Amino acid sequence: MKTSAIVGSFLFGVTMPVTAIGSISYTDTTIKSQPYSSDTTLKQPNLIIILTDDQGYADVGFHGSSDIPTPNIDRIAENGVVFTDGYVSFPVCGPSRAGLLTGRYQDRFGFGDNPIVAPNDPSQGLPAEEETIASTLGRAGYTSTIIGKWHMGAHRAQWPLNRGFDEFFGFLAGGHQYFPELWDVTDLSELSGQWDGYRTRLMRNEGRINETEYLTDALTREGVDFIDRQSHGQPFFLYMSYNAPHTPLQATDEYLNRFSHIEDEKRRIYAAMVSSLDDGVGHILDKLEEKELLENTIVFFLSDNGGAIHDNASDNSPLRAAKSSLYEGGIRVPFAMQWPAVIPPGMQYHEPVTALDMMATIVAYSGTNPAAPLDGVNLVPYLTGEIEGPPHEYLFWRKSREDWYAVRSGKYKMLYRPGKEPEVYDLEEDIGESSPVDLDSDSHARHHTALMLDSLAGWESEMKDSAFLGLLRMQEYNRQNPDRFNIPSPFEPDPYDPVIPDRYKLVWAEEFRKPGKPDENIWTFEEGFVRNRELQFYQSDNTIIKDGRLVIEGRRELVANPSHDPHSDNWRENRQYAEYTSSSIRSDNGFTFQYGIMEVRARIDTSMGSWPAIWTLGQERRWPENGELDIMEFYRINGIPTILANAAWKGDGRQPIWDSEKIPLDHFLERDPEWPGKFHIWKMNWTEESIRIYLNEKLLNEINLDEATYPDGFNPFRQPHHILLNLALGSNGGDPSETDFPISYEVDYVRIYQPVD
Numbered sequence: 001m002k003t004s005a006i007v008g009s010f011l012f013g014v015t016m017p018v019t020a021i022g023s024i025s026y027t028d029t030t031i032k033s034q035p036y037s038s039d040t041t042l043k044q045p046n047l048i049i050i051l052t053d054d055q056g057y058a059d060v061g062f063h064g065s066s067d068i069p070t071p072n073i074d075r076i077a078e079n080g081v082v083f084t085d086g087y088v089s090f091p092v093c094g095p096s097r098a099g100l101l102t103g104r105y106q107d108r109f110g111f112g113d114n115p116i117v118a119p120n121d122p123s124q125g126l127p128a129e130e131e132t133i134a135s136t137l138g139r140a141g142y143t144s145t146i147i148g149k150w151h152m153g154a155h156r157a158q159w160p161l162n163r164g165f166d167e168f169f170g171f172l173a174g175g176h177q178y179f180p181e182l183w184d185v186t187d188l189s190e191l192s193g194q195w196d197g198y199r200t201r202l203m204r205n206e207g208r209i210n211e212t213e214y215l216t217d218a219l220t221r222e223g224v225d226f227i228d229r230q231s232h233g234q235p236f237f238l239y240m241s242y243n244a245p246h247t248p249l250q251a252t253d254e255y256l257n258r259f260s261h262i263e264d265e266k267r268r269i270y271a272a273m274v275s276s277l278d279d280g281v282g283h284i285l286d287k288l289e290e291k292e293l294l295e296n297t298i299v300f301f302l303s304d305n306g307g308a309i310h311d312n313a314s315d316n317s318p319l320r321a322a323k324s325s326l327y328e329g330g331i332r333v334p335f336a337m338q339w340p341a342v343i344p345p346g347m348q349y350h351e352p353v354t355a356l357d358m359m360a361t362i363v364a365y366s367g368t369n370p371a372a373p374l375d376g377v378n379l380v381p382y383l384t385g386e387i388e389g390p391p392h393e394y395l396f397w398r399k400s401r402e403d404w405y406a407v408r409s410g411k412y413k414m415l416y417r418p419g420k421e422p423e424v425y426d427l428e429e430d431i432g433e434s435s436p437v438d439l440d441s442d443s444h445a446r447h448h449t450a451l452m453l454d455s456l457a458g459w460e461s462e463m464k465d466s467a468f469l470g471l472l473r474m475q476e477y478n479r480q481n482p483d484r485f486n487i488p489s490p491f492e493p494d495p496y497d498p499v500i501p502d503r504y505k506l507v508w509a510e511e512f513r514k515p516g517k518p519d520e521n522i523w524t525f526e527e528g529f530v531r532n533r534e535l536q537f538y539q540s541d542n543t544i545i546k547d548g549r550l551v552i553e554g555r556r557e558l559v560a561n562p563s564h565d566p567h568s569d570n571w572r573e574n575r576q577y578a579e580y581t582s583s584s585i586r587s588d589n590g591f592t593f594q595y596g597i598m599e600v601r602a603r604i605d606t607s608m609g610s611w612p613a614i615w616t617l618g619q620e621r622r623w624p625e626n627g628e629l630d631i632m633e634f635y636r637i638n639g640i641p642t643i644l645a646n647a648a649w650k651g652d653g654r655q656p657i658w659d660s661e662k663i664p665l666d667h668f669l670e671r672d673p674e675w676p677g678k679f680h681i682w683k684m685n686w687t688e689e690s691i692r693i694y695l696n697e698k699l700l701n702e703i704n705l706d707e708a709t710y711p712d713g714f715n716p717f718r719q720p721h722h723i724l725l726n727l728a729l730g731s732n733g734g735d736p737s738e739t740d741f742p743i744s745y746e747v748d749y750v751r752i753y754q755p756v757d
Helices: 003-007 071-079 093-102 133-138 194-199 215-228 253-259 265-290 357-366 380-384 443-460 471-480 665-671
Strands: 046-052 081-083 143-149 167-171 236-241 297-303 335-338 347-349 395-399 404-409 412-416 423-426 504-510 536-538 543-546 549-560 577-582 584-586 596-603 610-618 628-637 640-650 656-664 680-686 690-695 698-704 721-729 743-755
Touching: 046 093, 046 265, 046 357, 071 265, 071 297, 071 335, 093 133, 093 357, 133 143, 133 236, 133 357, 143 215, 167 215, 215 236, 215 265, 236 265, 253 265, 265 297, 297 357, 347 380, 357 380, 395 443, 404 443, 412 443, 423 443, 504 596, 536 721, 549 721, 577 721, 596 610, 596 628, 610 743, 628 680, 628 690, 640 665, 640 690, 640 698, 656 665, 656 698, 721 743
Parallel strands: 046 236, 046 297, 081 347, 143 167, 143 236, 536 577
Antiparallel strands: 081 335, 297 335, 395 404, 404 412, 412 423, 504 743, 543 549, 549 577, 549 743, 584 721, 596 680, 596 743, 610 628, 610 721, 628 640, 640 656, 680 690, 690 698
């Protein structure tokens, strides 16, 4: 919608001019950081966000619930403040959570729809350039975890550990079955439909686990365990992203038995689900007390949108409508906060606030700044009285697919569709939005409406269209994306065609699908003892293409050295035998490239003695002057198995300069204990300015190429390179004498993409 459509359509009898609009700020970016407490010894506060899913406004005790007791949720309200006019930024799950996690209106980055489960599509979810609370707090030394529902994208680049979180326990989709016996989808590669995402095994970090508890109880257990592992020295962020009481309506007998008095079956199950998460909130608060962390921990509680009253029998009284609506029942939610060290208990705050404010609040006390301007504000000075007046002059909502807008300013709420007269309510007098204000007879409301329309036009001009086709347009998306679920099993070669990055073209690929030896027009074999005093004798016999992969096999076998000279000082010659064999192939006679994306999918053996590598060498000059790029190396450093991402070039004399990143294998095993048995994607993005090396979408190393320019002007990384794939044994790989052989290094494919001209 164009800005002029908003400004020009409100012409129904407005007689007063709209003035002083230039002073309106559409984005609240000022963050105040003076805490209420006079205790200057307070450390960075911890942050816990407890988010429920589709919970009704009236379904908490602090809003008067009579049939569903929530004593533990009410503890947060009693210990701090109830935001009676607390809002989320969208009336359905995904966009609301995107706003919460970034502190920015989700329409600023095109997140205007519920994303669908599309593990092959990085656009279906949170854009890479948007920073999450976890990423921001990570720069300030916080440890962050998400427990529960993610819903920010199923593509690996969007998984929580690639978006700033240190830990993850939960699921990627927008909902989930609650009983473990229903979790029969082992991996995303098994998905064939949207709702299969509700049946996946739960994830711990980046691996799959076999969970046995009722889902809400399992999430609570993990949240409590995370708190239990925290020390007093390092601040933490816990995002308790419950999916209860979202459908499907499923509860255990333990919770159902508490509500046998409720006759309506849906309401009874819903009540049991709310009760289970209320128990969870209690366990979390109890653990904070036990660890003496309660005082300096900010705890927010809210729902991600209004209750889905027809689907889950929730209660939004006295609000109008429900989930997916811009009436109050879709966007006003139960919302409470505590910070005992700073905020007095038992407060009620009646000015409009938003879930966007949570990030701004914690950032104000964390010691770091967000990467982009926030739309929320620090709420604490308003709660303590240091700042008077409302935190927001305007709050905005947009459902762009329906061309429907809402604005809250003071006591007035406007709902608006271009071409129609605004629908305005005085929420102080009419919280249920039953009778619109008569703008013809109420000049004050009419003037305020004109201001709201004009502010909406300014805000709208800063927003973006939806960046993806969401859940409501899934059939259209499926027609356009027939490969939506085409991702390989992590344990098998990829049978699918390459997914070409935007604005790139595939210029070369080796898929290793023809059985036999590698293409001799491209690949040549290294022979004998070659480098680094390694133990293996390279020979072509150890390489074969089978079952859609290149297999390089390391063997323990005795091989005579044809170059043996017992009187030589050269280690390549004075060895009479080799006790191990392997292979190394290189493309220098058949393929070279300069710049672009190199992507290799491979599975490496992490046994003692193993030293697999994916690397390139420059065509001109000798090593190290020709430049070496190690997209992947695995070996042991001081006995510790390590993944490396390196670049090397000539320094003084013949000594190389290394730009190296070293990540212990344990880092990856903590994310996924099955890591060694899986294929992984190593990627190098090579431009004239820099080289970035990634593993499974995670940046490992970035090399500034200017630093490698020699005094004569030659730069080894601004020339064509060829590719090497090899499995070395011994040397840096460690002593293989106790290793069971054979071991294998498997390469699924090598692909080169370059920018479209």
